[in-house]
Amino acid sequence: MSRLAVLLIAFLVSGMSHAAYTTSCEIRSGKAYGYVHNRGDSFEIDGTLWFYFYDNRGSLIDQDSEYEYEYVSGRDTEEIDYTSAPSNAYACTFDISQAIKGDDPHPTEPIDSRYGTSCQIRDGQAYGFVHNHGDSFTIDGTIWFYFYDNRGEFIDDEDDYEYEYVSSRSTEEIDYTGAPSNAFSCTFSVAGAIEVFKIP
Numbered sequence: 001m002s003r004l005a006v007l008l009i010a011f012l013v014s015g016m017s018h019a020a021y022t023t024s025c026e027i028r029s030g031k032a033y034g035y036v037h038n039r040g041d042s043f044e045i046d047g048t049l050w051f052y053f054y055d056n057r058g059s060l061i062d063q064d065s066e067y068e069y070e071y072v073s074g075r076d077t078e079e080i081d082y083t084s085a086p087s088n089a090y091a092c093t094f095d096i097s098q099a100i101k102g103d104d105p106h107p108t109e110p111i112d113s114r115y116g117t118s119c120q121i122r123d124g125q126a127y128g129f130v131h132n133h134g135d136s137f138t139i140d141g142t143i144w145f146y147f148y149d150n151r152g153e154f155i156d157d158e159d160d161y162e163y164e165y166v167s168s169r170s171t172e173e174i175d176y177t178g179a180p181s182n183a184f185s186c187t188f189s190v191a192g193a194i195e196v197f198k199i200p
Contacts, residue, residue: 034094047099058171077152128188141193
C-alpha cells in the first residue's frame with residue numbers, strides 16, 4: 001500500500017470539541033506503526049496500547065496490545081510503537097487512551113477505545129470515517145478534521161456540524177471537506193459530537 005493511500009486514524013483524548021492529541025496508524029511492509037500528534041502539553045504514556053486492524057471493507061479483523069512507556073513532547077508528532085500487521089490488513093487504528101499516566105483525561109470508561117476514526121485524502125478532499133467496534137451511537141454536533149504536512153507537522157484544522165446514526169460494528173463515511181493543498185495526511189475526530197454511546 002502506498003504511503004499516500006494509507007488511512008490515518010484518530011482517537012480523541014477526551015470529550016472536548018477540540019482534541020489535545022490524536023493518534024494515527026500506518027501499515028508499511030507488514031508492520032503497523034502508531035503515532036501521536038500532540039497539540040497540547042507534554043504527557044507520559046505508561047501502560048497498554050492497542051492496535052486494531054481492518055480489512056478492505058472496513059471490518060475489524062484483529063487487535064494487538066503492547067506495553068509501552070514513552071514521554072510525548074508538547075506540540076510534536078512522535079512514533080510511539082509498532083507491531084506486526086495481519087497479512088490481510090488494509091488499515092489500522094492506534095489507541096493510547098488507557099495508557100496515559102497522571103490525571104485521567106477521559107471521564108468514566110474510555111469510550112474512545114470502542115471506536116476509531118480514520119481520514120483519507122483523495123483528489124483534494126478529506127473523507128472522515130468511523131470504525132465502530134461496539135454498540136450503535138448518534139453523532140450530533142461539531143466534528144473536526146486535522147491536517148498534517150509530509151513531516152507530520154500540524155498545518156490546519158476544519159470543523160463541521162454533522163448528524164449521523166452510526167450502526168453497531170460497522171464502518172461508515174461520516175463527512176468530507178476540502179483539504180489544504182499542502183496536506184499530506186489528516187485525522188478525524190467525532191468525540192465531541194457523540195450524543196449517545198452505550199457502554200456494555
